[in-house]
Amino acid sequence: MKLLTHPSHQRPCGWNSWLPSRKVRPALNGQSEAEVVIIGAGYTGFAAATAWQQARPDDRIKILEADRVGEGSPGRNSGFMLEIALANDARPEELERMGQLNALSRQTMALLRERVERLGIDCQLAHSGTYRAARSAIGQRSLKQYEDFLNAAGLSYQTLSGGQLAEKIGTHYYSHGLYSPDCYLVQPAALITGLADSLEPGIELHEYSPATQIVPDGKKWRVSTSEGEVLAGRVILANNAFSRAFGADSSRLTAIYTYAAITEPLVERDRQRIAARTWGLLPAHRLGCTLRTTVDGRLMIRSGYSYEREADNARVEDGLRASLEARYPDIAPVRFDQMWGGTTGLTYNGAPFWGEIQPNLYVSAGCNGGGIVKGTFLGDALARKALGQPVEDVASLFGTASWMPPDPVRRLGFYLTSQVERLKAKSET
Template identity: 25%
Template sequence: MASKFEFARLPVADGVNGWWEILPPPSEATCFQGNRHFDFVVVGGGITGLCAARRLAELAPESSVALVEADRIGRSTAGRNSGFFVDLPHDISSEGYSKSVEADKADVQMQRHGIDYVRSIVREQGIECDWRDDGKYHGAVNKRGKDALKHFAEGLKRIDEQFEWLDVGAIAKVTGTSFYHGAIFAPGCSTVQPAALMRGLARTMPKNVEVFELSPVRKLARGAGGQVLSFDGGQITAGKVVLCTNAYAATFGGNPNGLLPVYTFASLSRKMTSAEAKALGGINSWALIPADPMGTTVRRLGNDRICVRNHFAFRPGLQVSPSDLRKAKSLHQRSFDRRFPMLNDVALEYTWGGALCLSANSGALFGATEEGLYQAIGCNGLGLSRGSASGKVIAEYALGMSNEMTSQLLKQMQPKPLPMRPIADMAVSTAIWFKEFSAGAEL
């Protein structure tokens, strides 16, 4: 990134984030105003920024840290996801989620590093976010899906990871539906209420962190006293800036950085009555991802709502349209009805979209771009665990530490350059369409 930068795209309300809506009203936001100096400024209050700000404050308790977020913390993408802290290989652009043995093992180690960090904060701070270490199911709905699971299972064996096969009856006992023909259970995944986690992480920051919400950074430039960040209400000069803006960092002009803002969508049902929950059967909380990465993710939440996620759309403008949301809702309803015919009166109450930050080769941006400017960007669909790790580790790197994790992240691939628009748009949209079409029954 150049030493002078304008933040061209900012988050907008893409649908209604159900996770946020079902929480109690938030405390009032503190917006940034005035002219201040901080030793560190972290831009972006998603999971990556929240972990970066906390880690900076933990390791440098005498320093001043500002965390600035354009939206409310928990309402933007990190609070909009399906809440899976995935530990296993999860390259959503590859068949069977995996890369090579060495790369898969390194990914697992990094993802667990992130999960362990956040879990320890949740426990120490007593953050109420329905954190569960209950693992996840990978469900198949036909032979194609079962073949994909076999391939995934072989990959897990190669890296010595535990898993368990469930036949049609066993997965029905968990989910209450006979929709799935078989599944793999992987024990290492944790799940959360994502908006509650993000709010909780922000609320429990160490004393030397100031959190500013509804405070978009408009410009960033290098000045005499350090990096200068411009806001609607003033300026911050900072010794060091860490950018954790994920998809909002994608550039498409003369110097495209290979980051692809690809939206995905979720819906949350209304609460089931106890009679409806009884008609569904199964256990009262489970989390399932599809055998085909383009299929439907489903969670039953302990409070008796169901969350479904599917559908992808390349939206370089970082905004979805009302028709994108209508299409997503109708796909979600169809997926819900196919899985839960016994719940035909249970409406989907909230539908929303959010931007993943993908790249053609699953590469990401990590490290320093110039003196005093750092970045940890590019979640590739796995932001909860990978973002936690890269946020923690970029803070260590910015403080001059060097360890196994900093080396691993510095070595990772850069995002592959894209062709110019509109060729890039056509190529990405066609690839998504084709993959979704192939996912067929898994939707």
Template identity: 30%
Template sequence: MLHPVNDPQCGWVLDLPERDSRPTLTGEHSCDTLIIGAGYTGLSAARTLAEHAPEQSIIVLDAQRAGEGASSRNSGYLVDSTLNDGHLSDDGLSRYLEKYRLNLAGVDAVKAFVDQHNVNCDWNPCGKFHATSLAANEAKLTQFSDTLTQCDIEHSIVSSDALSSRLGTGFYRMAVHTRGGIMLHPGKLARAMVDHLPASVALHENTPVVSWQETTQGINVQTPQGYIRAAKVLFCTNGFLTALGLARLNTFPLSLTASLTRPLTDTEFAGLGKPEEWGVLSAQAMGATVRLTSDRRIMIRNTAEAHNAVNMSRADLDRRVTTHETGLQRRFPTLPLNGLIQSTWSGVTCISGNSANVFRQLSDRQFAAGCYNGGGIGLATLFGEQLALKSLGGDSEHLRAIEQRPEPNWLPPQPFLRWGVKARLLRDRIKAAPER
């Protein structure tokens, strides 16, 4: 199996205090439930299992350091509503409402964890902007507003002058602001989930899975230095599901890169008008995601690629910094580029052709969840909790709602899938050039 290794440059992770790694798994072990993947999904599943079945023995494996993969490498948007699912038909509107309610449940799941453990993750319920600098996208945003109105979702359309004052940049000409979203520090949230794992959960880091085989007695899992026999296995690896041989005909991993600036000086911040924290998602596919954090840093993510390697070298990242710098200069021409960007990193997300998620019982002993299509903080937390519940034979309103959602549709096999994705990304990249 693939041993994924992320580059060590993520700004969110670098913000965290140093901690000792949990031990690599060695020798022979057995457990009631083995969880593979220690991101939001796996950590939430472990927490839920320990709560509902305290008598169970639980082992969690991660191929690198827990919580420091995609869970700490996203943009920190805990979203409720999404732009790309807007529909005009009644049937489409119903489906949109289903996903919106599921997103709300994800927000509630994260909020419950944050409140229970008094987690400091820079939680800010400031909402988010879906914005454009292109006149051609204004109709898309107007249609999105109509969809939100029909769903009775609170929002507002913001024109260019008000947007410029709110964001500190005149780059955008129109936006839809939705009020239910949360801006947070993804690294702090993921670290808190590691720190608050129940004592009954054994976490092993830097322990990739080499192979596994289901037998009548259980599932035998081999790692480089150890062996586990588990009664059940929960696969919670999101973007690395395909690396484990799962959902290969339904999902596809994408590599994203982002940069985070140093904190702006008093003079630089005053030049932007001292705006409050905000987050912008582009109305154009492949357009830039941009954030101004509460500590005056700017994050920009404007690349998505079918990158063959899981990790990116320093040279790979340096080549993408130029794209990030261009995006920053377009939006904030008064800021100096020299020394502005402090960290740049890559991360892997998982997509499907119809924006559907993976939530499956693969056999009596195997369960899997993932493919959050860029909305992973809330959905990953919720899906992890509900996957654990499902593995215990439990039931809930949220579990039924998840299982009623569409399945990811069929995708062509490799190498045709990779060729098609690259062609689509190239087309979108060309169209989004002014928005990057």
């Protein structure tokens, strides 16, 4: 299978489609030089560029983005900004490590919040907390494991019966729920475009500039696009799973596509019952369904996965519609205003693929669905590492990405595991 250098999506990003038009930065053209080139204008790439610029304000910093900002994966996520570990990261026996991770997440979230406020980025940032919910026995076991972690860590939460949860989100679909205050919701495309348009003058962003080749040139790296080249002292790969095309270890990283849709604004009766306020729900089970509302009274649903390539959108839409109607069978007829797919970099054990992979070539990949806060921290840390500054022990905190078998074994394993898990937790998807 040929590795792609950047994603190719069938549909535009729904979040981005609602934003006012912005001035797109010019594509890379001709020959140039820089102290550092960053591949990928996402949360990791922007954090790396900002950290570098603060440390060396006179350096030439270039960011190459394959599409226009907001259309890539950073604008296509669900907009959850978690201050504590994801459910599948939580192990009560590792409380000291998780406590350090949670502290770093809170610090990073505070930094992002301060930046949004200082720069006046209108991205609907709200400290809403998040619900987790389960319907089946397997989902309830996952929910109990997360509750055990929260208890052991001394973190605040509230358990909810199915009826109590229904009062919050307008559906009796779930039998058990849990509320954690440690989460913000955001309009992700508004956040990432706001960060792009607020970059310091010394950081040059080039949109519609997918890197096609990165090769060594003496002690430097030559980065090519279709229209230009940059000779750089260091290169940071911040394009997640697509970093594999430029040297990241394919045996430890793969690309997974996930799918989301947002309804048109709900009718007043349903809006009062379901979307009178902004809330978000993450599934207890890893293959479960994500839900959230928007400030203008819409309902977003995310469900479904595919391996390495985007699935047929008509079939995806049918699946999203079925999941929505199962949870809200009495909702007034409502159409999907937007539907799209997006990618995430996945590692087998959930640890990032991070660090220096060749002299002066660095990578941060494998966000495993926790991209905004985690990606921001890892990008900042990677820039500091590349600059030779003190940096946290990322391997001890997050672990190291473990080996996965190559295709076709990996592909077969993904589909078999997905089918088994989907059958076991059918009502959670």
